[in-house]
Amino acid sequence: MSDLRTIKITVLRYRPEEEDEPTEQTYEVEFRDDWVVLDALNHIKDHIDGTLSFRWSCRMGVCGSCGMMVNGEPKLTCAAMLRDYYPNEMHVEPLVNFPIVRDLVTDMTDFMDKLKAVKPWIIREEEKPVSEGEYLQTPDQLKDYKQFSQCINCMLCYAACPVYGLEHDFVGPAAIALGHRYNLDSRDEGNQQRQHVIASKEGIWECTYVGECSVVCPKHVDPAEAIQQTKVATTTNRLKSLVMPWGNKK
Amino acid sequence: MNIPKHDVLLVGGGGAGLRAAIAASETYRGADIGVVSKVYPMRSHTVSAEGGTAAVMREDDNLDLHAYDTIKGSDYLGDQDVVEAFVKEAVDEVIQLEHWGCPWSRDEDGRVSVRAFGGMSVKRTLYAADKTGFHMLHALFQTSLKYDAITRYDEWFVTSLLVEDGRVCGVTALNIRSGNIHAISAKSVIICTGGAGKIFPFTTNAAIKNGDGMALAYRIGCPLKDLEFVQYHPTGLPGTGILMTEASRGEGGHLVNSKGERYLSEYVPGKMELGPRDILSRSFIHEQRQGNVFEGPDGSYVHLDLRHLGEKVIDEKLPFVRELTRNYVGIDPVIEPIPVRPVVHYCMGGVHTDIHGATPISGLYAAGEAACVSLNGANRLGSNSLTECLVFGARAGQVAAQHAADTDFADSASMVKMAQDEQKRIETQFFGNNGKERVANIRDDLRQTMEEGAGIFRTEDALKTTCDTIRTLKERYENIGIDDHSRVFNTDLVNALELGYMLDVAEGLAHSALLRRESRGSHARSDYEERDDENFLKHSLAYQTDGDPRIEYMPVTLTRWEPEERTY
Numbered sequence: 001m002s003d004l005r006t007i008k009i010t011v012l013r014y015r016p017e018e019e020d021e022p023t024e025q026t027y028e029v030e031f032r033d034d035w036v037v038l039d040a041l042n043h044i045k046d047h048i049d050g051t052l053s054f055r056w057s058c059r060m061g062v063c064g065s066c067g068m069m070v071n072g073e074p075k076l077t078c079a080a081m082l083r084d085y086y087p088n089e090m091h092v093e094p095l096v097n098f099p100i101v102r103d104l105v106t107d108m109t110d111f112m113d114k115l116k117a118v119k120p121w122i123i124r125e126e127e128k129p130v131s132e133g134e135y136l137q138t139p140d141q142l143k144d145y146k147q148f149s150q151c152i153n154c155m156l157c158y159a160a161c162p163v164y165g166l167e168h169d170f171v172g173p174a175a176i177a178l179g180h181r182y183n184l185d186s187r188d189e190g191n192q193q194r195q196h197v198i199a200s201k202e203g204i205w206e207c208t209y210v211g212e213c214s215v216v217c218p219k220h221v222d223p224a225e226a227i228q229q230t231k232v233a234t235t236t237n238r239l240k241s242l243v244m245p246w247g248n249k250k
Numbered sequence: 251m252n253i254p255k256h257d258v259l260l261v262g263g264g265g266a267g268l269r270a271a272i273a274a275s276e277t278y279r280g281a282d283i284g285v286v287s288k289v290y291p292m293r294s295h296t297v298s299a300e301g302g303t304a305a306v307m308r309e310d311d312n313l314d315l316h317a318y319d320t321i322k323g324s325d326y327l328g329d330q331d332v333v334e335a336f337v338k339e340a341v342d343e344v345i346q347l348e349h350w351g352c353p354w355s356r357d358e359d360g361r362v363s364v365r366a367f368g369g370m371s372v373k374r375t376l377y378a379a380d381k382t383g384f385h386m387l388h389a390l391f392q393t394s395l396k397y398d399a400i401t402r403y404d405e406w407f408v409t410s411l412l413v414e415d416g417r418v419c420g421v422t423a424l425n426i427r428s429g430n431i432h433a434i435s436a437k438s439v440i441i442c443t444g445g446a447g448k449i450f451p452f453t454t455n456a457a458i459k460n461g462d463g464m465a466l467a468y469r470i471g472c473p474l475k476d477l478e479f480v481q482y483h484p485t486g487l488p489g490t491g492i493l494m495t496e497a498s499r500g501e502g503g504h505l506v507n508s509k510g511e512r513y514l515s516e517y518v519p520g521k522m523e524l525g526p527r528d529i530l531s532r533s534f535i536h537e538q539r540q541g542n543v544f545e546g547p548d549g550s551y552v553h554l555d556l557r558h559l560g561e562k563v564i565d566e567k568l569p570f571v572r573e574l575t576r577n578y579v580g581i582d583p584v585i586e587p588i589p590v591r592p593v594v595h596y597c598m599g600g601v602h603t604d605i606h607g608a609t610p611i612s613g614l615y616a617a618g619e620a621a622c623v624s625l626n627g628a629n630r631l632g633s634n635s636l637t638e639c640l641v642f643g644a645r646a647g648q649v650a651a652q653h654a655a656d657t658d659f660a661d662s663a664s665m666v667k668m669a670q671d672e673q674k675r676i677e678t679q680f681f682g683n684n685g686k687e688r689v690a691n692i693r694d695d696l697r698q699t700m701e702e703g704a705g706i707f708r709t710e711d712a713l714k715t716t717c718d719t720i721r722t723l724k725e726r727y728e729n730i731g732i733d734d735h736s737r738v739f740n741t742d743l744v745n746a747l748e749l750g751y752m753l754d755v756a757e758g759l760a761h762s763a764l765l766r767r768e769s770r771g772s773h774a775r776s777d778y779e780e781r782d783d784e785n786f787l788k789h790s791l792a793y794q795t796d797g798d799p800r801i802e803y804m805p806v807t808l809t810r811w812e813p814e815e816r817t818y
Contacts, residue, residue, distance in 0.1 A: 017737060127349065139358060
């Protein structure tokens, strides 16, 4: 067996029925070498203090539930090894830039609304009947958008985004990247319908290209690149439309 | 109190639930659909499926071949009419998902690619690299957002099914965020809550998979069918149980024992690494008994060797495997073999439904892993389950919507009372007593006894002990105490309610396994090593009673394939 070591973890607590503002609570956790931060939280919940609340599910970095601030950085706690923090003390807090519901649980309603606003589904003028088979799409066409389809909606990019921290109307990295993902999909014809959200003042133009979203993304989606590409495409379209105001249908 | 009303209400928002919701809303204009999910739907466990989705897509394949593979894989316990409907509708369903934007991997000519999978005679598994479930779930969820007829109840947890005059007329659900219990009225309710892998200690399954929906149905008298059949996936990471997809073998990976041998030549010489999961998992135990395995801190393991595939294939076809092994065990499969062992993966059994997804209880439907439509019989073939979510999710959505069109809502006043009673029941049971039993301790003991009695190999004695232990655990559960007595986002309470579901499903499972005195598919009895078609070519049905569950049986539907010896 791996040797057990003990780490001190200070967790932000907020119980809205009992307190007006967040407090801190420190736990000592004996951990195995292969434990992740989430394992420590589960150990606390199961054996020390069942009142600590947080979200989690898959424990393999794909469901997107367990994002939190770990020592000030947005992390998937199921993919952050405790040994990388030991022997220092750790601080675990809910993702910043979101209202706190309880303890480490944040309110993500805002994102859910923004996700829907970018129309993240295939839009076509005419749908091909299923009986006629699949739309052909070459590996190169798939590659155009594949990276942006990897978003697990974990919200780390929103926690890292200084603009979203100041301006909550900002559509934000993940939603823009997902809208862009459909715009780049060879099967889609919905670019125009998404533009009024993505290319609006609250869309790409709010972004000051700090790039922190891409740094923290656990799936290498690179939302900053999505925003940059959209800015270029939107500018090009706008310039084109000056030359050919009636010839820019798509 | 205003009670929300929906023609069709989904319990669960994963692959099957979302497919059913879309199907229901497309069945007739004006159909009003609700989706209750204890997590945001894109967190559902469909997200973790890796390898692919089976359907007949190529010239070298045909429907009968897919049907035969599935039936043989099921060890002849699959209902053959169900299998035939499945393989036929699978094709349109995967194309429909393609039209909805699923980023299937592609061949150079633009067609969706197919890969080899265990127990399938030809390449017929569509995939999106090795994140197929993730891409399917997000494509379904994002597509569902365009349907205004679908109302979501995200992070609501169903605590009971409401029954009036013998028919299901809605649910009570805990709004996790507020802590209030509400009634939701529905003409049809579809259970799509996934499996119950978390009743075992080592599993690929996510934390949320506790058999919720199975227990909800069981508690109102609906039988759970073929529960004894639990699939072990042969390649999970020791300890965490993180799944190393079967696609890693489909793409050519080898399983190697501690002597450096590809030991499957002893067990499935004709298929080797592409043998079905039940046989591969048992082969591991045989190797373990012969001392041909490695020993580590999390028990025995063998090696999954991908090195000969090369970095390019691994990065293109199996990027998630590389990401997971690097993150969780510090191993790069390009240069080192991966330690793997069998871990619980999938429940073949579940809520008994007919070919349309209807249960014996009026107004109640089920689909996906939570259901047992009898597609998978005694052993599911890899890559059939994602397709099952689509085909039978769609079917259940359609029939539930048709039922709703011909039905009236139940009386709201009585439902208000039912919700109040439910709130009182939960507060009394979990907040009112000063019980000393911790959720985690009972849960750990349950998992241990399931592994000991209902694991890969089973015996009469061990199963009896497990049945007895579960009975004791249920008594201990009556004396449960939780730390958290607050309302807002009380996950302590949710976990306690989930534990109640787990105990019910475990009870049905262990008793069904005890009475099936034969070996078939995933159910391997050391004391009854042969398949016994004379006595057990039949489905088990577990009914809840005040004491031990009552187990009944019903015949398997055979159409064109006579049971034969199952060798590969």
